[in-house]
Amino acid sequence: MLAPGAAGAQPQPAAERLPDTMEERVRACIGCHGVQGRGVENVYFPRLAGKPAGYLYHQLVAFRDGRRKYLPMNYMLAYLPDGYLMKMAEYFAQQDPPPLRQPAVNRPxxxxxxxxxxxxxxxxxxxxxxxxxxxxxxxxxxxxxxxxxxxxxxxxxxxxxxxxxxxxxxxxxxxxxxxxxxxxxxxxxxxxxxxxxxLPVDPGVRPARAAKVALPMACGSHR
The missing domain is CATH 1.10.760.10 (Cytochrome c-like domain)
Structure with a gap:
């Protein structure tokens, strides 16, 4: 075996550099929430795509701070600052992949x-x-x-x-x-x-724009 740098040694390929994008950074979310936050078949992992950024941000903060309790989310978000959580929220809010087909609801x-x-x-x-x-x-x-x-x-x-x-x-x-x-x-x-x-999910439906409408009761997360 030739030592590194010796005559005839084959150069080692440089480590592949991943793109420094938010899409790449949130790959840890795909396993549970699907590509682009589309959702998955598991009933307890909801679709993230297209939800209001403010809502997603509040949920990420709640998981980080322990107000929502689910150990994998609590662990992954424990040390992420507010600004980074907002960037994650904005990324998923901008996504619009086709919705999953919902199973029929068999209830009385x-x-x-x-x-x-x-x-x-x-x-x-x-x-x-x-x-x-x-x-x-x-x-x-x-x-x-x-x-x-x-x-x-x-x-x-x-x-x-x-x-x-x-x-x-x-x-x-x-x-x-x-x-x-x-x-x-x-x-x-x-x-x-x-x-x-x-209820069916129509592709392309987005949240209504913010409006100065009075809610029926005070709600701290609507800011």
Whole structure:
């Protein structure tokens, strides 16, 4: 064997340099959230693409600071500064890959009727606002910090509402989603989750632009 640099030794190829782009830097996210944040078949890993940058940023900060608890996310984000988290959020917000085809929702017809009523009308007698009031009439979200609700599986929506109900997921105070979720009964959570999961996702639908509209209650994350 010839020593490095000796006559006749073959030069070693230089290590391949990866492009210094945000696309390359967020490759660790692909395994769970899909290429460009498109989403995957796993019910608990949601689509990131196209959600408002402000919303994604708040979630990244919440995972980093422990307000949302999922150990892989808590670990990966533990030492990332705010500015870098915002760049990650902006990257995924700008993506628009085709949505995954959603599986059919096999739930009782009355449950879907109840879910549709709560999503579109709320429960006025208990001062629970309609989901569409904040998340938009098309439920595609609203800039800067309100996410779309389409393209999510029923079990995922139910799990997130449950996490808010029991304080496992929190947002910037005043935490309007905690108040709303805690006001819903278990059957109402199931109905809302089933109805949202039954809705189709139209390609190219984007969150509504920020507008000076009064929300039905104070919400700290809508900034």
């Amino acid at each position: 017809a009355q449950q879907l009727v109840d879910g549709r009523r709560i999503v579109n009308e709320g429960i006025p007698g208990r001062k629970i606002p309609a989901c569409a009031t904040c998340h938009g009439t098309g439920l595609a979200g609203r800039e800067p910090g309100i996410p779309g609700l389409l393209g999510l599986r029923a079990d995922y929506v139910s799990a997130q509402l449950g996490a808010w109900r029991y304080g496992l997921r929190t947002a910037i105070a005043p935490d309007c989603m905690q108040v709303i979720a805690a006001s819903l009964t278990e059957p109402e959570v199931a109905a809302v989750s089933a109805w949202l999961a039954s």
